[in-house]
Amino acid sequence: MGFADDHLIPLVDEGLGNSAYLLDLGDGRALAMDASRDLRDLRAAAERRRLHVAFAADTHLHADFLSGAVQLGHDTGATILASAAGRRAFDHQRLADGDEVDLGGLTLRALATPGHTDEHLSFLLLDGSRKLGVFTGGSLIVNSAARTDLLGPQRTEELARAQYRSLKQLTALPDATAVWPTHGAGSFCSVPPGTERTTTIGAQKQANPLLGAPDEDAFVSQLIGSLGTYPAYFDRLGGINRRGPAVLTAQPLLPALSAQQVRALMADGGHVVDVRPAADYAAGHIPGSLSIPLRGQFATWLGWLLPDTAPIAFVTGADQDLSEIVWQSYKIGYEHLAGHLAGGMDAWLANGNPQTTTAFVTADRAAGRPYVDVRQEAEFTAGHVPGAAHVELGGLAAAAADTPVGAVVACGHGERAMTAASLLERAGHTDVAVLDGGPADYAAARGQHLVQGTEGTRS
Structure with missing residues (x-):
């Protein structure tokens, strides 16, 4: 088949700063790359194109979201493609450096590119001998490279040096080769702000400051020096992705709770998260509740500020989408969702409960x-x-x-x-x-x- 630009559909999660990709293989089948557990956009894109997801690939064991590959394997029979070095505990096609997968006209070649994680793969897409583009995950990203400290401080420098060698390997590809990263601006796995989500090898040779480092030591110092803090939940998800997230057999729901039930939940050690806009929370809220307005960054702050082990009830506004709360929570492994306060703050106050203002x-x-x-x-x-x-x-x-x-x-x-x-x-x-x-x-x-x-x- 011939490859056209519209065969690749980026699916951007602005809140987490990531891109998944749906690749139309031209025969009614598709490849999903680095899809998260929240598959709503991917499924909608596949349905619009009348595509069946036949392959689901992950570049690495993600720390910032749960992978959707296992779910796709269950739902569509997709063959899961991932690094053999990742030691994943579920059925998948184990790939090592240089291994190729026939996609039916196109070929996907695995490139070992450790650094962001020690088992990281990039995937080079070929049409015959023509190098079309490379899915770089958390290796080469737009004007940077993803962080190397997710496996602990004792391995940060080792992985930064591996990242240096991986970028050298990737920049040996032809300048015209498209670069399709997973991590981008807004991701706590990467650093620079900006609006560009994809690039080319040639453009990165010109613009990426890490590639301008005079030697490996300078590269390592520059990369490590740029690392900021990251959400607490990052330390948990790699292990869950190695085991494989639980398959969902039905749409998870957020049940209605009475004011009495919410009060009992708090008394028993549960948490209340108020997802209304900041001004609404300020005007009156349940004492002891946590304000996390429902927006793209909701999952980040939920995962940073609360444990994933205690039940959570939500206070919502009348027009807020309950399914958005559920999916943002589930994609980072927060499943102890008790429900939402039926009737909102009006119901809370009508039951004789106090409120606090800010x-x-x-x-x-x-x-x-x-x-x-x-x-x-x-x-x-x-x-x-x-x-x-x-x-x-x-x-x-x-x-x-x-x-x-x-x-x-x-x-x-x-x-x-x-x-x-x-x-x-x-x-x-x-x-x-x-x-x-x-x-x-x-x-x-x-x-x-x-x-x-x-x-x-x-x-």
Whole structure:
């Protein structure tokens, strides 16, 4: 078959910063590459094209989402393609460096590219002898390479050196070869911001700063020096993906719960997550609930801030999609979903239960309060309010006792800051305010300019 650009369908998860791919093989069959357990978009794309998913490949043991390959194997009979070195515990075709899979006109060649993980494969797509493109997973990505510290600090340098050799191997491909990474901007597995999700070998030779490193030691120092924190749940998912996520035989649901049931759940050690917009949470919420507004990044903060072992009930707004809550939770292995509060906060209050409010203030009303910035370190360093205290949201619960009394908590817009305020309220802070806006708004209201660097930071 001849390969056309529209044979490859990228499926972008903006929240996790990842791309899966559906490859139309031209004969009614398709290959799914690095599909997550949330298969809604992939299934919709396959249905539009009337494609049967015959192959499901994973470039590596993912840490940021549960793989959908096992589910596709169950649902469509797809042959699962993965690294033999990954020692996966389920039926799959084990591939090593140089192994090829006949896709029926096209060929997929496995390339061992360790670094992001030790069993990482890239997949080179060939049409005869013509190299069309390469699925690089977490090896070569747009203007960077994925992090090498997911297997523990004792292996970070070893894997960074492996990543150097893997990128050298990939950049030996022809310049015109398309590069189709999994990780991209917004992923905690990668570093640089940007809008481009795909690239070419030639473009990366020109633009990727890691490829400009003069030698291996410089590359390793540059890559390791760029690594920030990552969500706590990353440490769990690799093992689950090795064993194989549980197959789902029905659409998981989020049952309706009464106010009494939610109250009992909290009393028994469960958690309540309020997924309404930040302003709605501020206006009134269940005491002790955690604010995580339902948006693309919902799964990231759920997995960072709560354990996956305790039951969770959700407070929702009238127009919010319950299935979105379920799938974002399930794709990172959170399955203890007790349900949602039927009738929302109105039902909670009608049952005689108390609520708490949080001050949600514009920059002109935040004067006189200590300013706490909860963004990631790279965001803070790029520009922050002079004199701001800094603690990343992911580490705030552990630092709650050190947070200044009466602080105004801020992020880029207000969503993460409201999450931070809910954490502080759970820790006993009753005087927290949240900035409705970001650091530029606060600085402008005071005639200040944002400063760069780490002045004012604390851990």
